[in-house]
Every structure is written in C-alpha cells, then in structure tokens.
Amino acid sequence: MIQGISIHHFLIVSTLMFFIGITGFIIRQNLITILLSVELILNSVVINFLVFNRYLYPDQLQGHFFSLFIIGVAAAEASVAIALIINIYRRIHNIEADNVDRMKF
Amino acid sequence: MIDFSYTILIPLIPFVVFLITGLLGMKWKPLVSGIIGTIGMGISFVLSLFAAYQYFFVTVADGYHAIIPVNMLWLSFTDTLQIYMGILLDPISVMMLVVVTTVSFMVHIYSLGYMKGEKGFQRFYAFLSLFTFSMLGVVVSTNIFQMYIFWELVGVCSFLLIGFYYDKPSAVAAAKKAFIVTRFADLGFLVGILLLSYFTGTFDFDKLTQPGTSLFAGIAGVSFLGLSGISWAMVLIFMGAAGKSAMFPLHIWLPDAMEGPTPVSALIHAATMVVAGVFLVARLFPIYHFQTPGVLVFIGYVGGFTSLFAAVIAITQNDIKRVLAYSTLSQIGYMMVALGVSGYGGEQGLGFMASMFHLFTHAMFKALLFLGAGSIIHSVHSNLMKDMGGLRKYMPVTHFTFLIASLAISGIPPFSGFFSKDEILAAAFQSNKFLFYVEYITAGITSFYIFRLYFNIFWGKDTKYKHIPHEAPLNMAIPLIVLALGAAFSGFIPFHNLVTSNMKPFAIETNFLIALPSVAIGLLGIAVAWVLYKKENDLSGKIVKRMGVLYTATFHKFYIDEIYLFVTKTIIFNYIARPIAWFDHNVVDAFMIGIGTMSMKFSYKIKRLQSGELQQYAFVFVAGALVLGLSLLYFFGSH
Numbered sequence: 001m002i003q004g005i006s007i008h009h010f011l012i013v014s015t016l017m018f019f020i021g022i023t024g025f026i027i028r029q030n031l032i033t034i035l036l037s038v039e040l041i042l043n044s045v046v047i048n049f050l051v052f053n054r055y056l057y058p059d060q061l062q063g064h065f066f067s068l069f070i071i072g073v074a075a076a077e078a079s080v081a082i083a084l085i086i087n088i089y090r091r092i093h094n095i096e097a098d099n100v101d102r103m104k105f
Numbered sequence: 106m107i108d109f110s111y112t113i114l115i116p117l118i119p120f121v122v123f124l125i126t127g128l129l130g131m132k133w134k135p136l137v138s139g140i141i142g143t144i145g146m147g148i149s150f151v152l153s154l155f156a157a158y159q160y161f162f163v164t165v166a167d168g169y170h171a172i173i174p175v176n177m178l179w180l181s182f183t184d185t186l187q188i189y190m191g192i193l194l195d196p197i198s199v200m201m202l203v204v205v206t207t208v209s210f211m212v213h214i215y216s217l218g219y220m221k222g223e224k225g226f227q228r229f230y231a232f233l234s235l236f237t238f239s240m241l242g243v244v245v246s247t248n249i250f251q252m253y254i255f256w257e258l259v260g261v262c263s264f265l266l267i268g269f270y271y272d273k274p275s276a277v278a279a280a281k282k283a284f285i286v287t288r289f290a291d292l293g294f295l296v297g298i299l300l301l302s303y304f305t306g307t308f309d310f311d312k313l314t315q316p317g318t319s320l321f322a323g324i325a326g327v328s329f330l331g332l333s334g335i336s337w338a339m340v341l342i343f344m345g346a347a348g349k350s351a352m353f354p355l356h357i358w359l360p361d362a363m364e365g366p367t368p369v370s371a372l373i374h375a376a377t378m379v380v381a382g383v384f385l386v387a388r389l390f391p392i393y394h395f396q397t398p399g400v401l402v403f404i405g406y407v408g409g410f411t412s413l414f415a416a417v418i419a420i421t422q423n424d425i426k427r428v429l430a431y432s433t434l435s436q437i438g439y440m441m442v443a444l445g446v447s448g449y450g451g452e453q454g455l456g457f458m459a460s461m462f463h464l465f466t467h468a469m470f471k472a473l474l475f476l477g478a479g480s481i482i483h484s485v486h487s488n489l490m491k492d493m494g495g496l497r498k499y500m501p502v503t504h505f506t507f508l509i510a511s512l513a514i515s516g517i518p519p520f521s522g523f524f525s526k527d528e529i530l531a532a533a534f535q536s537n538k539f540l541f542y543v544e545y546i547t548a549g550i551t552s553f554y555i556f557r558l559y560f561n562i563f564w565g566k567d568t569k570y571k572h573i574p575h576e577a578p579l580n581m582a583i584p585l586i587v588l589a590l591g592a593a594f595s596g597f598i599p600f601h602n603l604v605t606s607n608m609k610p611f612a613i614e615t616n617f618l619i620a621l622p623s624v625a626i627g628l629l630g631i632a633v634a635w636v637l638y639k640k641e642n643d644l645s646g647k648i649v650k651r652m653g654v655l656y657t658a659t660f661h662k663f664y665i666d667e668i669y670l671f672v673t674k675t676i677i678f679n680y681i682a683r684p685i686a687w688f689d690h691n692v693v694d695a696f697m698i699g700i701g702t703m704s705m706k707f708s709y710k711i712k713r714l715q716s717g718e719l720q721q722y723a724f725v726f727v728a729g730a731l732v733l734g735l736s737l738l739y740f741f742g743s744h
Contacts, residue, residue: 022727025720025723025727026720026723026724026727027720034719034720097718097719097720098718100717100719101716101717101718101719102717
C-alpha cells in the first residue's frame with residue numbers, strides 16, 4: 001500500500017504495458033523485438049499479481065510467489081527463444097518473422 | 106468289470122511317436138524314425154488286439170454294452186455347451202481299432218522297405234503316425250464333435266500324404282483336389298452336426314443312438330423345403346460321410362489321390378480313412394433307422410449307384426493303382442448298400458452286420474492288393490499295365506498273395522470276400538430287390554476287372570524288362586503274407602455274434618439260392634478275364650472297337666471331372682464369382698476409398714489456413730481471446 005497511489009494507477013500502467021506488448025508482437029518483424037514484446041506482456045502480468053496481492057490481500061504471499069515463478073519461467077523461455085533465433089539466423093541469415101514460414105501444412 | 110482305461114494308450118502312442126519323429130526325426134538317420142514308428146505302432150496293435158479279446162470274449166454276459174473308460178471335459182463354453190474327449194468302446198469301434206492298427210502296423214513295416222532311401226523318409230513316418238492317431242481318434246470318439254475334430258485331422262493327414270512328393274505338380278494338384286472336395290463335404294457335415302445338436306441338445310453318441318430316445322421330439326415339427334429338420338441334419342451328415350468315403354458325386358478325389366506313395370494308398374485310401382464314412386453312418390445307424398428311414402434308403406441307392414458306376418470305370422483303366430482306387434469306391438458302395446437295406450436288431454440287422462463284416466474283410470484284401478501293387482511298382486518302376494506281364498516268374502510271393510486277394514474280392518469261397526459279400530447280397534435280397542440286382546451285376550464286373558488286372562500283370566505277354574524284376578525284400582513280403590492270411594481266413598470270424606446293430610448276437614444261415622449264383626457270376630467274370638487276357642491276344646482290342654463311344658466315355662470316367670471343371674470354372678467363376686468380385690471392387694471398396702478421398706480433398710481446401718506466419722497466428726489468437734473475453738464480460742458481467 002503506497003500512500004496517494006491507488007490500485008487503478010498500477011492497473012492502467014500494466015494494461016498499457018500489456019497492449020504495447022501485444023501490438024509489438026503482432027506488428028514487429030524482428031524476432032528479437034518480438035521476444036522483447038513477450039517479456040513486456042509477462043512483466044505486465046507480474047505487476048498485476050503484485051498489485052492485487054498488495055492491495056487486496058496484504059497478509060498473504062501467493063502473488064509474490066507467482067511473480068517469482070513467472071520471472072524464472074520467462075528467463076528459461078528467453079534462453080530457448082534466443083537459441084532458436086540463433087539457429088534460424090544460421091540457416092537463413094536473417095531474423096525477420098516473415099521469412100520463417102516453413103512450418104505449415 | 107474290466108478296466109479298459111489302458112485303451113487310451115492305443116491312440117496316444119502314435120501321437121507321441123508323431124511328436125518325437127516329427128520334431129527330432131531330422132537329426133537321426135532316417136531308419137531310426139521308421140523303427141520308432143513301427144515299434145510304437147506294434148505296441149498299439151498288440152494293445153488293441155488285447156482290448157478286442159477282452160471286449161469280445163471276456164465281458165460277454167448279455168450282449169455287449171457301450172463302455173466309456175475315459176471321458177474328460179475338454180472345452181466348457183457354457184453349462185450346456187461342453188465338449189468332451191473320450192474313448193467309447195462298442196463292437197464297431199473295437200473292430201475298427203483292430204482294423205486300423207493291423208493295417209497301419211503292416212504298412213509301417215512295409216514302408217521300411219518300400220520307402221527306403223526316399224527323400225523325406227522321417228516326414229513320411231511322422232505323418233503316418235499322425236494319421237494313425239487321428240484315425241483311431243475318429244473311431245473311439247464318444248461324441249460327434251470329437252469325431253468331427255479327428256475327422257478333419259484325418260483329412261489333413263490325407264492331404265499331407267497325397268502331396269508327399271510335393272515337387273511333383275500332379276501330386277500337389279491331387280492333394281489340393283482331395284482337400285477341397287472333402288472340405289466341401291465336411292461343410293455339410295458341420296452344418297448337420299450343428300442342426301442335430303441344436304435340436305437334441307447333446308453331442309453324445311451314447312444318448313443320440315439310444316433306440317426309442319425322446320431327444321428327437323423337439324425336432325419333429327420343423328421342416329424346410331419339404332424335408333423335416335432331422336432329415337436335413339442326417340442328409341448333411343451323410344454328405345460328410347460321402348465326401349470322406351468318396352461316394353458319387355464326391356468321388357472325384359480318390360482316383361487322383363493315388364499320386365501318393367503306395368503304402369499311403371493302402372492305408373488311407375483303401376483300408377481306413379475312406380471307410381470312415383461307412384463307420385459314421387454305422388455309428389449313427391439307430392438315428393437313420395428310427396428317425397429318417399427315407400434317408401437310409403437314399404444312402405443305399407447312392408451306394409448302389411457308386412458301386413456299379415465305379416466298377417464299370419475300373420474295367421477300362423490302365424494304371425493299376427487307379428483300377429484299385431475305383432475298385433475301392435465300388436466296394437465302399439457295397440458297404441453303403443448294406444447299411445441302406447438294413448433294419449435294426451436281430452435278423453433284421455443283417456445288413457448292418459454285413460456292412461461291418463465287409464469293411465473288415467475289405468480292409469484286409471484291399472490293403473493287400475495295394476501293397477502287392479506297390480511291390481510290383483517297386484520292381485517294375487511303372488504304374489501302367491502295358492509295362493507289365495509275365496511277372497509270376499519273377500515275384501512268386503507277390504503273385505501268390507495278389508491271387509489270394511483277387512479271389513477274396515471276387516467272392517470265391519473260402520476266401521473272406523465271399524462271406525461278407527454274400528451277407529450283403531442276402532440282406533439286399535430281403536429288402537430291396539433292385540439294389541440286389543445292381544450289386545449282383547457289380548459282383549461279376551468286380552471279378553472281371555480284378556482278374557483283368559491279375560492276368561495282365563502276372564500272365565499275358567512276356568515283357569522284356571530292362572532290369573530283371575526282383576521279389577519284394579523281406580520287410581515288404583512279411584506284411585503281404587500276414588495280410589494274405591487275413592484276406593484268406595477272416596471270413597470265418599463269426600461277425601453275427603460279435604458286431605451287430607443292437608449288440609446282441611443272432612443266427613445266420615447260408616442261403617444257397619444267393620450264394621451259388623454269386624459264386625457263379627464271380628467265376629464267370631474270372632473266366633471272361635481268362636479268355637481275354639491270359640494269353641496275349643487281340644480279342645479285347647476288338648471288343649473295345651465294337652463298344653466305340655461307350656468305351657471312350659468309360660475310359661474318361663464318364664467325364665465327371667470335366668463336368669466339375671465346367672461347373673466350377675465356367676459357370677461359378679464366370680457368372681457368380683466374377684459379379685461378386687465386381688460388386689466387392691466397385692461398390693464396397695469404392696465406398697471406403699471414397700470416404701478417404703473426400704476427406705483428403707477437403708483437407709486440401711482448408712490447409713491454406715495454416716500459413717506458417719507467426720504473427721498471423723498471434724493476431725488470430727489475440728483477437729479470439731479478446732472476443733471471448735468481451736463476450737464473457739457482456740453475458741456474465743454485472744450490469
């Protein structure tokens with residue numbers, strides 16, 4: 001609970017972050033940028049968890065644990081994604097999402 | 106009460122021998138398998154003689170009873186559908202035990218010489234043992250289902266042994282033919298069994314053949330196509346019997362079956378397996394007699410026709426084994442006639458007794474004829490009569506034993522065939538004059554064709570042989586002599602005291618009005634053969650020319666094989682099989698293929714949705730999630 005700042009302020013920030021992430025995911029071409037967008041989405045979720053925990057159930061800790069969990073998963077996911085991106089780069093010498101359309105049919 | 110449970114060893118020993126020689130035989134010298142098989146068979150032979158002695162001469166009190174020393178539950182499907190395996194001893198099965206083991210033992214000894222040095226000697230002995238096991242199984246079956254199992258096993262052994270020389274195309278074809286024809290007949294047998302047991306609720310011979318049983322009450326009202334249900338069942342069962350016993354029109358496989366080794370022909374296709382049909386009818390005789398007398402008459406006519414028909418064909422054949430094969434058909438026809446004209450109990454059951462009597466004597470003299478023929482083929486290396494002649498000088502033992510068998514089959518006293526054939530003719534004379542005359546004429550033809558064979562082989566022209574023919578070696582000569590003793594003297598066995606329709610002895614008297622003419626016609630046949638074939642002359646050729654078309658038709662076995670081929674290949678294949686195949690291919694298959702093709706085409710249409718572009722997927726996903734989320738809010742949110 002922070003004096004003068006209500007829960008709505010936090011939620012507006014996290015919602016903005018979330019949709020910025022979604023937009024980035026859909027419209028950016030660079031795979032690294034897409035990965036950054038995913039991180040942005042995850043972080044917005046983390047903020048939500050923390051805020052709800054802090055404002056609504058101050059004497060419990062589930063939200064915190066979930067946040068830590070998400071950060072851990074995000075790290076693992078980032079390493080896998082970067083490994084994939086490196087392999088894609090080795091194969092087609094760029095990392096444009098439009099060029100990676102072989103996985104179909 | 107004597108304990109007969111040792112009789113289970115009689116079929117089991119050949120089975121164990123089959124397992125041993127079949128599995129391990131290839132590792133030993135060929136002769137070892139042969140000797141093991143022969144010793145095993147010898148033990149069975151002694152055991153069944155002992156069992157017959159005990160059964161016929163020790164237990165006698167007031168006629169014989171069916172004894173079931175062993176009966177174990179083999180398959181249990183439900184409380185009522187249970188199948189037993191066991192041993193049933195009654196006069197006919199004990200008699201058959203003796204017949205089968207005697208002939209099989211002789212054939213085992215004989216084959217030691219005849220098959221010596223053949224490729225697959227061990228296989229031959231393994232199959233012989235398997236056959237003997239199965240045949241003994243048929244004979245001692247306690248219920249009709251057990252009999253059916255062994256019945257099929259016998260068929261398989263017959264198939265395997267006819268096709269013994271499996272690198273010879275004609276042998277393979279003959280084996281296939283025998284198998285298919287008998288299988289076709291066995292289909293009828295199976296349906297018959299199912300019908301019979303469905304209505305009576307039992308498989309047991311013991312219950313089914315009880316005179317005056319009430320088991321058939323349930324079937325009385327059922328009828329189909331103008332025949333009652335029980336008649337259908339019994340006709341279909343007879344169809345199985347006719348297939349195995351090669352009755353017209355299912356006889357076509359037997360002459361071809363002569364492609365097998367000669368000892369096999371002697372054992373399976375003369376003495377034992379082919380009389381299984383007669384045995385089956387005899388086993389079910391009370392049902393035939395009490396429930397379906399019409400079917401019994403039908404059986405008599407089928408037998409009568411077959412006996413005359415086959416005897417006529419036998420006159421014209423030139424392959425000695427084929428002559429004997431047709432002769433076998435003819436003699437089995439006799440047995441069927443005897444059953445067909447028989448009544449039940451006492452003097453009425455003369456035909457039944459005569460049939461079993463003839464079965465016994467026929468097994469002896471026909472096995473002897475075949476083994477003699479084998480001995481001749483062994484030394485002349487040909488099946489054809491034209492390659493033989495004057496053999497009496499080279500093969501005295503074979504000649505003498507063959508002569509005894511020929512006299513026996515011609516019904517010349519005091520040889521065995523006279524007694525049994527005389528009883529058959531007497532039985533036919535009592536109840537069916539027409540069949541009597543048919544059989545009477547057949548008796549004359551029989552003695553003619555068998556002496557045509559005899560004179561052509563042992564007298565006739567002096568053939569110049571490339572190799573001087575040699576007498577059979579000792580292990581082939583001994584079975585010949587033993588069987589010759591059987592063929593000469595088995596007529597004196599008092600069958601009317603031992604094997605009768607109701608298991609009680611009755612008295613017979615020789616009817617000279619029948620016996621004398623039947624001997625006379627037998628002698629007439631011999632005399633005609635003597636004139637035509639004793640010395641080389643062209644009389645027979647002239648007669649053949651005079652007969653013209655009649656001879657040609659007979660020589661080609663009345664074109665029965667061709668008719669079968671026409672019916673199957675031309676009619677069934679073209680007009681039934683082909684439309685069905687078309688339907689299967691163009692309707693059934695096409696429907697299933699159509700389902701596959703349609704789903705494949707549909708998937709081609711929609712696969713463009715999978716573009717492979719990541720961001721398109723993401724957009725669809727997010728849009729979908731949004732739509733879902735918004736609609737959830739709209740429908741379930743608090744307004």
